[in-house]
Amino acid sequence: MVKIPAFVALDLETTGLDFEKDEIIEVALVRFENGEPKENLDFLVKPSAVELRPFIETLTGISKADLESASDFATIAGQICSFVGDLPIVAHNAVFDSKFLKQTFTKVGISYDSHVFWDSLTLSRIAFQDVPNHRLDTLVQELNIERSRAHRALPDADACGRLFVKALEKISTMDPWIYDALSQVAKGSGYETLFTSKVEKLSPPKYKLPTAPALEALPKSKAPRVSEFFKEGGFISFVVDDYKPRHNQQDFASVMERNMYKGGLCVLEAPTGSGKTLSYLITAANKAITGERVLISTATRTLQEQLWTEAIPQIAKIYNGELRPAILKGRDNYLCLRKFEELLMHPQTLLSAEERDSFMALIPWVLSTETGDINECNSFSQSRNRVLWSKLSCSASCCNGENHSHHENCPALIAKRKAMNANMVLVNHSLFLSDLQLDFALLPSYEHIVFDEAHRLPEISNQVFGRSISFFGFRNIAKTLEPSKAGGDGLIAEIASRIPAEKPELHEICDKLSEALGEAEKALHRFFMKIGKKLAKQKNGRSGFTYTNSILAEYEADPATFLEQYNNARGFAEKLVAATANMDGLKGIVSDLDSRMTEISHFISDFEFVTKAGRNDWVFYMEEPFNPHTIKLHALPLHSGNVWREKFYPWIKSATFTSATLSVQADLTYFLQKMGMDNLRLGKQPFVRVYTEQSDVNERRSVMVAKFLPKPSAPEFGDALNDTLLKVLPNVEENTMVLFTSVATMMKAQAALAPAFAERNKLLLCQHVDGSLDGLVAMFRKERGACLLGCQSLWEGVDFPGDALKLLVITKLPFPNPSDPLVAGLTNEMKAANKNFFKDYFIPEAYIELRQGMGRLLRSDSDSGKVLILDNRVVLERYGKTFARIWNFKNRIAGSVSDIERFVK
Ligand SMILES: Nc1ncnc2c1ncn2[C@@H]1O[C@H](COP(=O)(O)OP(=O)(O)OP(=O)(O)O)[C@@H](O)[C@H]1O
Structure with missing residues (x-):
């Protein structure tokens, strides 16, 4: 011991x-x-x-x-x-x-x-x-x-x-190597006296990672029609307990099967829990085993994991090994073993003090992982350790070399080879879209694709196709090369320390590279400070501020000096890489320098695009979250559907888009417009179908709308809302989730509710306050009588079946935020074209989002619960009827808090 x-x-x-x-x-x-x-x-x-x-x-x-x-x-x-x-x-x-x-x-x-x-x-x-x-x-x-x-x-x-x-x-x-490795990392830190291994030279870790499989041909087989699977006593009944044929589910599968056979686009909305996952997986698997690769794309990595660990193994049993599924995430989710070893051996120069703490948590995981996928490591948060993870993750330029010492067990390569040997590959929308943006450079070729949670595609397309720059975007890359003005650590210093003294000209290039990067950084800082200072005077607390190409000149923010200094640095980096790439002990680390310079060149390309602000079909805007140092400039396409129309629809054999919330009152036009699927030429138009609920959800869900509160636009709404929440929520005995449309309103509600919950010793959880979203969701699912306050991501994609959620409170209709630059950009465009932006944009968006939010409550046929809507526009405004159709107008009205108290009892 x-x-x-x-x-x-x-x-x-x-x-x-x-x-x-x-x-x-x-x-x-x-x-x-x-x-x-x-x-x-x-x-x-x-x-x-x-x-x-x-x-x-x-x-x-x-x-x-x-x-x-x-x-x-x-x-x-x-x-x-x-x-x-x-x-x-x-x-x-x-x-x-x-x-x-x-x-x-x-x-x-x-x-x-x-x-x-x-x-x-x-x-x-x-x-x-x-x-x-x-x-x-x-x-x-x-x-x-x-x-x-x-x-x-x-x-x-x-x-x-x-x-x-x-x-x-x-x-x-634990494995004694772990203790030795911890001692190695702890040297020179406060933990030096805690981890005191006497081992002089640490041996490399013994990984459990397999070697990358060789490439194989896909099996070519034949499957029966999907109707054979979904009929009474069909193949599915062997793998799904209590399987009962459902008409809509069978129809979904047959429509999709026809579409895959014929080729083309197909958009199918089917309610939550109706069995659409099973429908599309079986239909996709039937196609996959014929030798045509099918991709399944989910909105998030969490959903990807869920399919991978639950639904796919379930259906794979039917196919006797002919279905070969694989999961693939973006390359930067995987650990680069060479980079890991480099940091492990030289933590003092390559890691900051805080980074060393986080790095220690990776040491046991590295020995046990069989995939190298960082998402499986509960002890490490990628989002909290962005810079550190960028020093450790696989990237396009670091893992290509066949002579790279870990080439055969590189986690990214293993995942990619497995995907190439698979006939069904599970990806996520971001990865799919990055592949589209990079002209199909990331994913194995495929004939068919299914998008689950397809309602998220427009928004994720915007994120992926959009471009952003900030001082820290550059600084976070540059500081891995040159972390501090005082010098002495970082990649360049590490390279310099390995260059023999008799090569003074190379040492000089290292110095010049450091200096040029430092100058570039200073010029970029000046550029952002100029904008930041002017912006602080103008924006009056607005969260985004749109600009045109002339505005930077008005601000006297000149991008040219930064670009000049960058070009200097690039010149020195190229010389250094060329001169040292084949020197002993330098190969790996020089390729890291090269890949960092490639990342900087991507930053430069974004910088040039964003500062030029030269496209009318994009919105360019500035964001100043806290102070001038943290200002960001963004560019977003107004119509990301155009990219789909140009780059994707013309060549894909078949694509199926499905979700529970694509339509507005059973009409899919709005989704088709956003995805660039409207006005496709005849013969290329998508097949669309909306399936309705088979059982009446309104029997299991009661809705109350509070009429007595002020309208959400009134200044007194906030206090009245908190007052109502405070009177009602601490006394509710079942799990409650309250959905907000703004973080600030949610925080105020949290502050108002916390003492009352603490007094009753009841759990109150609030997004952004009480830890990571996954942690919150897990805790809420376990607890009873708890209350979860959330916005944004909690409106969709989280599952609270049965008693995990019984009361859902919607504080406000989720209209788009008019001060959001993208929303403003689209609104202005519609106004200029004499279109009714409220009817054609705001209402459809809010309608889809509200259905998503309400979808959190009933996750299966046996679920029941209550929805309380605190936005009286549903009953006072004419357009409110559109929303009330979601629950077929079957709602009660609350005229006072006591009506609500009786309702939630
Ligand atoms: N016909 C059926 N008979 C019995 N159980 C079924 C049937 N179809 C699906 N199920 C089961 O019902 C559950 C929900 O099915 P599935 O995940 O396919 O629904 P979904 O429409 O995709 O739901 P969500 O919108 O929540 O993703 C699963 O456990 C599945 O195995």
Whole structure:
């Protein structure tokens, strides 16, 4: 058993999250020796102004009166110092506690900056790779750690210490290579004294990854017609329990089968739970085994995973091995083994201190993964570690070389070869669209494609075809080459350190490259600052600001200097790559430099396009999220359907588009327009069909519309909404989800509701506040009587079957936001063409989105639930009828809060 060093576990309660403004109100310390808690110290701390938000008061149980009588930090600082002594401090998410503590010590004139902090979060990510998330609350439950009361400092500090011990014990039982690798990465960091392997030279990891399969011909077989599958006692009944033929499901499959045989486009709307996944998978599989490759594309990677692990294995059993499915994600989802080893061997130059913490969590995963797909690693968040992951992921230029040492077990190559040997390949819309944009360079060739959740295609097309630039877009690439002005680390420094001293001319090129990149970065910074400063004066709090090509000149923002400096840098990089590519010990790392320069050249191409703003059919806009440094310039096509029309429809043999929400009142025209499928020439027009619900959903879903609230456009709506939510929601005993159309409104509701939920000890979860979306969804599904507040992504794509969701609250009709530049661009275009943008654009969009939102409630024939709509325009405005048709006008009206209270009981 590992020897656990002595340490002090710490937890702080504070008045808020901002270490510069907020203050510590409780400090708890527990000294651990030999893995056991030995002694503790717990102080309430009187802040300079005793103002406690009710939420903090309820969460922590600390009252204003408690604090009034407490000592201030200056009085207790000495006791803290002597209790801790030289022992390392352990905290969960230690960055937070260490910043607060160091700042507070500084205020009382004590320097605490060099004290060593260890993070139980970092250790838990290394040790426990299978837990749903790494929040202290979750870990306490998952690992059966005793804790008397959550969100008080002393029990939390104690739990954090016990977690830390458990994590260390677990690490000591893992493959010894992991400990050696952790020691290697920890050298020179605070963890150096924790991971103390004596191994001089770390051996390369022993991967479980297979070698890439050789290419094989696809089987050519013949399948019976789909009617044989879907009939009473047909093949499906062998794999689906309680299979019962459904007329619409059979029709869906037959229509699709005909379309695949004949060739062409086909758009089929079928309700949620009607069995369309089964229909299209069987029809697609029947075609696939004849030797014509079929792609299945889903809206998100999560849905892709769901099909891959559930529906596809289920139907594959019918085909006796002839159906060869494969899953493929974008190349940047896969780990590059060579880059991983490079960073592992040189963490001090190639990784920042924070990156090293996150990198450690990857070490056990790298040994166990059989796919190298980062999405399977629960201990690593790609979105929180964008720059680090860009240093580790496969990219077009890094993995091509056959002489690359890991060529045969490169995860991206394995995934691609498997896809090439498969007759059914599961992709996602983003990957499909990137392939389309790159003229089919990414995916294996295919004859047929099925798009599930096809209603998401217009929006995802815009994201993929759109182009964006920001200072940090450049900086994040450049800093992997040249991280700091002081120099000494980064790829260029690493290359320089491996070039022999007798080649001074190459050292000089390295210096010049660093310098030119630095100059380019400065010029780009000046460019964005010029825009940012002007923009701050003009935009008056608007979230997006459209511009034309003359505006940059007006702002005196000149793109030319940046481009000149970039060209200098590119020249030096090319010289360096040419001179060093074949030198011993440099090959891999020089190809990384090359691939970074390729990424920069993509940035330059976007930069030129976006700053020129030269297309009338695109909208160009600026976004300044926080301050001038973070300004972004975007370009979005107004009609991404044109790309589909030009690049895709003419050559595809068959494409099926399906979803539960494509139509507006059973009419698919709006979807066809957006996808560029209207006005296709005769013979090329899509076959369309809308299937209706077979059972009456209105029998299982009751709807109430509140008439008494102010209209959403009225200034008093926000307060009235929160007031109603506060009166109703804390008393609801079943799971409730509240959908908002703006993050700001949702946050206000969260602040209003939190104390009442905390008081009743009920779970309130809020998107953007309480962790990752996946974590929120998982927690909400498990709990009963909980309330989930969400916007954007929670309107669609999440499943809450049965009791997981019983009451759905729609706060506002989900109309497009008129200040969104794309919406404004389309609106202006329609106005100029004398079209009714409200009727032809706003209403269809809101109608589809509302159906999506309501679709969260009933996920199967046996589901039932209630929908509460707090937007009275549904009953007061003429257009409200369009929306009320969704529930066939079968709604009750609430004239007061008490009507709602009776409804939700
Ligand atoms: N005819 C059937 N008889 C019995 N069960 C079925 C039938 N068709 C599908 N199912 C089952 O019903 C569930 C939902 O089916 P499926 O996922 O195909 O529906 P869907 O329309 O794609 O739903 P969603 O819109 O939620 O994706 C699955 O568990 C499936 O196995």
